[in-house]
Amino acid sequence: MRTLVVALVLVTISSLAFAVLPTSLDQYRQQIAEKAGDPKAALKLWFDGVYVYLLVDKELGQQCILEMDRWKEWDSRSFRTFRSQIDSMPYIMYSYAKGATPQNGYKFDPNNYELVFHGAINTKPFADKPEGDFVKMFIRSGGADLPRPLTMQRNNLGQYKMYEFSSLYVGVRPPETARIFGDDIPESTDPVWTFKHWLQGILMYLAGDEAGLQQMNALMKEPDENLHSFHGTLTAEKAYIWRSYVVGATPENQYSVPDITNFEVSTYFQPGEEPTDTAKRIRMFVRSSGADSARPMILERDDRLQWRMSEYSSLCVGVRKPVDPNAGNF
Numbered sequence: 318m319r320t321l322v323v324a325l326v327l328v329t330i331s332s333l334a335f336a337v338l339p340t341s342l343d344q345y346r347q348q349i350a351e352k353a354g355d356p357k358a359a360l361k362l363w364f365d366g367v368y369v370y371l372l373v374d375k376e377l378g379q380q381c382i383l384e385m386d387r388w389k390e391w392d393s394r395s396f397r398t399f400r401s402q403i404d405s406m407p408y409i410m411y412s413y414a415k416g417a418t419p420q421n422g423y424k425f426d427p428n429n430y431e432l433v434f435h436g437a438i439n440t441k442p443f444a445d446k447p448e449g450d451f452v453k454m455f456i457r458s459g460g461a462d463l464p465r466p467l468t469m470q471r472n473n474l475g476q477y478k479m480y481e482f483s484s485l486y487v488g489v490r491p492p493e494t495a496r497i498f499g500d501d502i503p504e505s506t507d508p509v510w511t512f513k514h515w516l517q518g519i520l521m522y523l524a525g526d527e528a529g530l531q532q533m534n535a536l537m538k539e540p541d542e543n544l545h546s547f548h549g550t551l552t553a554e555k556a557y558i559w560r561s562y563v564v565g566a567t568p569e570n571q572y573s574v575p576d577i578t579n580f581e582v583s584t585y586f587q588p589g590e591e592p593t594d595t596a597k598r599i600r601m602f603v604r605s606s607g608a609d610s611a612r613p614m615i616l617e618r619d620d621r622l623q624w625r626m627s628e629y630s631s632l633c634v635g636v637r638k639p640v641d642p643n644a645g646n647f
Contacts, residue, residue: 337428337429338365338368338369338372338373338427338428339365339366339369339377339381340377341377342377342380342381342384345362345365345366345380345381345384346384348362348365349362349384349385349476350474350476353385353476353477353478354475354476354477355477356438356452356454356469356477357432357434357438357454359385359469359476359477359478360432360454360456360467360469360477360479361432362385363382363385363386363479364410364413364432365381366378366381366382366384366385367382367403367410368410368427369381370382370403371403371407371410371411371630372427372548372630373548374548374634375631375634376634379391385478385479386478386479387469387470387472387478387479387480395483398486399482399483399486402486402487402488403486404600404613404631405600405613405615406488406491407628407630408422408423408460408489408491408492409458409460409485409486409487409488409489410485410486411423411424411425412458412459412460412461412489413432413456413457413458413459413485414427414430414431414432414459415430415431415432415433415459416459417430417459417460418459418460419459419460419489419490419491419492419493420493422492422493423459423460423492432456433456433457434454434455434456434457435455435456435457435464436455436464438452438453438454439452439453439454440452442468449471450470450471451468451469451470451471451480452468452469452471452477453466453467453468454466454467454469455467456485458489459489460489460490460491461487461489461490465484465485465487466484467479467480467481467482467484467485468480468481468482491598497619497620497621498537498538498617498619498623498625499534499535499537499538499540499625500535501621501623502535502536502623503623505536505623505624505625506621506622506623506624507624508592508599508601508616508624509582509584509601511536511616511623511624511625511626512582512584512601512603512614512616512626513580513582514532514536515532515533515536515537515626516559516562516563516582517529517532517577517578517580518530518531518532518533518534518535518536519533519551519559520559520560520563520574520577521577522551523551523552523553523556523559524577530542536625536626537625537626537627538617538625538626538627539627546629546630547633548630548633550633555635557571557572557607557636557638557639558607558632558633558634558635558636559632560572560573560574561605561606561607561608561636562582562603562604562605562632563580563581563582564580564581564582564583565580565581566606567606567607568606568607568637568638568639568640569640571639571640571642572606572607572639582603583603583604584601584602584603584604585601585602585604585611586599586600586601586602587600587602596618597617597618598615598616598617598618598627599615599616599618599624600613600614600615601613601614601615601616602614603632605636606636607636607637607638608634608636608637612631612632612634613631614626614627614628614629614631614632615627615628615629
């Protein structure tokens with residue numbers, strides 16, 4: 318009887334939207350317990366985890382994605398490919414939100430979005446498995462012509478978890494961008510210069526110099542006067558995150574940056590990803606003394622060949638806290 322009920326639900330629902338993104342793993346697990354018996358709701362929960370990973374908190378996002386995964390193998394080859402794709406081209410995953418298209422830069426509200434499904438859902442995709450144990454469905458992307466398949470498996474609690482989704486992180490049409498990104502800054506034809514002076518603007522702002530906000534925004538593809546895209550990290554309490562990208566600033570010296578007008582950063586490109594004369598978009602990594610792995614960012618180049626910061630959410634993630642010089646003193 319349960320299979321019949323699920324089938325009726327699948328036939329009548331064409332899109333799904335509910336709730337804001339989770340803020341804790343416990344909250345997410347509660348949503349799974351309440352909703353993951355419906356495959357469409359389960360897929361929506363999986364996307365919530367992906368959007369937490371891309372837009373809010375990498376660590377929590379990873380936990381959520383694995384919580385909704387059948388295999389839970391974050392370091393497997395397929396997951397490494399998945400992470401590489403969405404870290405460098407996050408708009409692939411944004412494209413599945415209803416209304417997100419190349420024309421609007423794949424803009425959507427992660428706390429209020431819908432998924433659009435295509436066709437009937439197959440509750441018996443494998444002939445040798447009982448009906449309902451696996452389901453195969455298709456979902457539409459605003460950046461692709463054809464709907465894309467995925468398969469989910471039901472566990473012994475009746476919850477559907479992601480089983481196979483390799484088609485979901487295949488590339489989509491890139492977002493259409495403005496031909497000119499803001500003011501003319503001739504030096505910004507060098508992506509490292511662009512990042513360094515963008516970071517300098519942040520450090521100036523955190524030191525109380527409002528001119529830093531203007532400098533930072535001038536080097537962004539989409540200026541953010543309200544700082545929403547920094548996820549609450551441009552505060553005095555979190556300033557050490559940004560200082561950690563300066564060479565010589567370490568947890569042991571409280572991430573000290575003696576002179577924000579004269580500092581160095583350590584950046585690099587992955588082999589084969591170095592910028593070319595015709596590249597419009599690049600992924601560049603910066604090292605942080607407070608993190609074990611370098612962090613990626615995306616820069617885009619306009620028709621003047623000037624680079625602007627485009628995607629930098631990985632830089633907002635926390636690092637090791639400054640070492641208290643008084644720790645251990647009694």
